[in-house]
Amino acid sequence: MRVQLFLTCLGENFFSSTLQDLVRVLERIGVDVAMPEGQTCCGQPFYNSGFQSQAIAPARNFLRVFAPTDGYIVAPSGSCVDFVRHHLPELFQDPREHSIAQEIAARTYEFSEFLVRVLNVRDVGATFPHKVTYHASCHALRGLGLREESKELLRAVKGLELVPLNEEETCCGFGGVFSVIYPEVSASMMHAKIANIQASGADYVVMGDPGCLMNIAGGLHKIGSPIRALHTIQVLAANGGAQ
C-alpha cells in the first residue's frame, strides 16, 4: 500500500513535526509513503474568502501535482480534504479537468478516515499515558462525517485516558479568514472552547486540523495554561514519552 502525502499549507508551514509523525505512523503500520513534489495550496483560502476565480490557479497546480500519482492521497486536515472532495471539482468547467479533479477527490482522505475506514486500523502501536480530551473539527465532522474515527484511534492508544469535552462539536472560532475579519467574535468563541477544555480536567487537548490547532494552542499559550494542544497524529506517533 502506497499513499501520497498532501501536506496542506498550514500543516507544512506551522506543524512540520506533525507531518514527520504522520510518516512515522503510516510506516509503522506498513504503508509506503510518497511526497509528490511541487505541491502548494489547494485553493481553499481563496475559495472561502469569496475569491473563487482566484482559487482556480492553485487548484490547477494541485491537479497537476496529484494527477500523475496513484493510490490514496492522505492529509492531516479534515478541512483541506473536505475542500478537495466537495469543492475542487466544481471549480473546473473543462470536462477533462473536471474529471481529473473528481478522480483525485475520490482518493483523497483525511488521516483518521484513512486509518479507520480504509485500512480498518485502530491500534497503531502508540503509548501515551495521559489524560486527553478531544475537540471535533467542524469540516472533518460535518464535511466528511467523521464523528468517531479519531476517538476510536485515541481509545486504542496504550495508557491514554479519553475524557469527554463539553460542547465537543462546537466550533473553536478559527474559521479561516473569519478569525482575522472578525477577531473579537473569533476570540470569544475560542475562549468558550478553552473554558470547556479546562473544565474537562485533561492534560492534553487533541484535534485533527491544523487550523483549530493554531487557534486553540495559541489561546492556551496566551493564558499560560499547562494544558497542551496536540494534533491527533502526534499522539498516535507517541511511544510513551511526554510530547
Add this chain to the structure above:
Amino acid sequence: MMRIDFRANVQRVPPNMPPSVRKATTRFLGTRANVVNIFGDERWQQLRQAGHDVRLHTINHLDYYLTRLEENVASAGGIVHWARDAEQARQIVLAIAREHNVKRAVKVKSMATEEIGLNHALIDAGIQTLETDLGEYIVQLAGEGPSHIIVPAVHLTKEGIADLFTQKLGVNAPPDPLELCAIARTKLREEFMSADLGISGANFLVAETGTLVIVTNEGNGRMCTTLPPLHIAVVGIDKVVPDFESVNVLLKLLPRSATGQKISTYTSFITGPRRSTEEGGPQEFHLVLLDNGRTRVLRDPVARETLLCIRCGVCLNVCPVYNHVGGHAYGAVYSGPIGAILAPQLLGVKIAGDLPFASSLCGACADYCPVKIPIPKILLRLRHRVVEGDHVQDAITSAPMRAGARAGSFALSQSFLYALGSQIVKIFQAPFQRAGWLTHLPPPANRWTMTRPLPAFNANFRAWFRKRTPAGRARVQKRKLGIGLLFAGIAALGAWWLARRKK
C-alpha cells in the same frame, strides 16, 4: 439604509447579553433534542427531506402557487394585494386603515412587518400600534427590534425587563417572569377589546384553500385575528405551500425545531373573513403579499434555497457566532445564519455585504435546518458575490484587494514561489519570535495576534523527507546551492544598485 458594519456592531454588544442568549438557546436545543430523539433519527431525516422537497418544489413553481392562492383567498371572501417593496406594502396597509378610520391596531408577531417597518409607518400616521406577543411587546417598549426570529427579547434579562416595565408602564414590576407576564397580560387584554385592526403575518399560506396558518404559544394570534373587525395579514410570497399535506409535514418540523414542542400551543387556520353563519371573526380580511427582494433571490439557482426557510430560528440557536453576539449585531431584521444569507439578498451586498463573512463556516446550521437549506454553501456563494460579483450584483471589493488576491493566487500556484515564500518568512519572522511563537505582529497580521500568538513558521518537512533517501539528499544539496546562488545574485544586484546611486 446604511451599510451594516458587523465588526463595529459586535464591539457594542453588552457583556451581559451573550450569557442570557445562550441560556435560552441552550434550553431550546435541549427540548428540541428530546422531541427529535422521540421521532428517531431516520424518520427525522426523512421528514427533513420531505420538508426540503415540498418547499423547493413550491419555490420553483411560485408563480403557479401564488396564482392559486390569490384565487382561493378571493373565493373565501378575502382581498389580495400585491406589494413590490416595503414602501408599497406600507402604503397598502395605511390606505386600508384610513378607509376604515382605524385608531388602534394590535399585532401578532411577524417578521414580514418588521422587515417593512410597519409599526413606524402606522404610528406616524396617528394609529396607536401595539405588539401583543410578549417578547415583541417587551422590545417595542424598549424601542428596539427583535434579536431572534422566535424569541424577540432573548437578549434581555428578567431584571432588565422588570426595570423596563417599572419605567414605561408605571407599575412596580418585580424580576419574576410569571409576575411580568401577568402585568403584560392585563395591559394587553384592554387593548385586544378596544382595537379596530388586527395585523398578522403567517407561518404558511395554503394555496389550495387560501388558508393562513399561524403558529403561536400565547394565544395572542387568535385574539388579534378574531376580535377586531378588520384583519390585515402581511406575508412574504415565499410562505406559500401547495396544500394541507405539505402543511402536515412542515408543522411537524416547525415547532420541534423552534422550541422543541411537538405542537405549539395554538395553531390557527384562517380562511377568509367571518362567514354569514359565523358569530365571531373580522368582517374584512386583507392579504398583502410581499415581494421586497424575494424575486431577486430567485435569480440565483443556488442561493434561492434561502427562500425555503420556515423561520424556526434553530440555526440561530445552534450558531456559535450568534450565541456570542446576539441578533442586533447583524444590523438587519433577520439575524444569525439565515440572516447572514437572507439580508444580503434582500438588501443587497452594498448594505449587507459583511454578513456572509460573519460565519466560521462550521456548518452546524445546515445540520439542524429542518428544511435542509445548504446555508454554508449559500454563504460561500454570497461571499463570491461580495468580492467578485456575479450575475445578480456587482462586487464591492476595492481594486487593490482584488490585485492582492490575484498576486496571492499566482504565488500560491507556483511551487517555486511558494517554497521560497515559506523560507523567506522563516527569516523575517526572527524579530517577532519568542520561544516558537509570534506574539505581536504588525498590521494586518495583528488581527490574529491580538487574540492569540501565531506558531512560528517552521517549514522543514520537505527537506527532512527528501533527506531520507540518497537521491533526495543530492537533490536537497542542489536546491540549497540554487537558493544560495539566487540570494548571492540578489545581494550582488543590490550592491551594484547602491554603488550606482552613490555616484
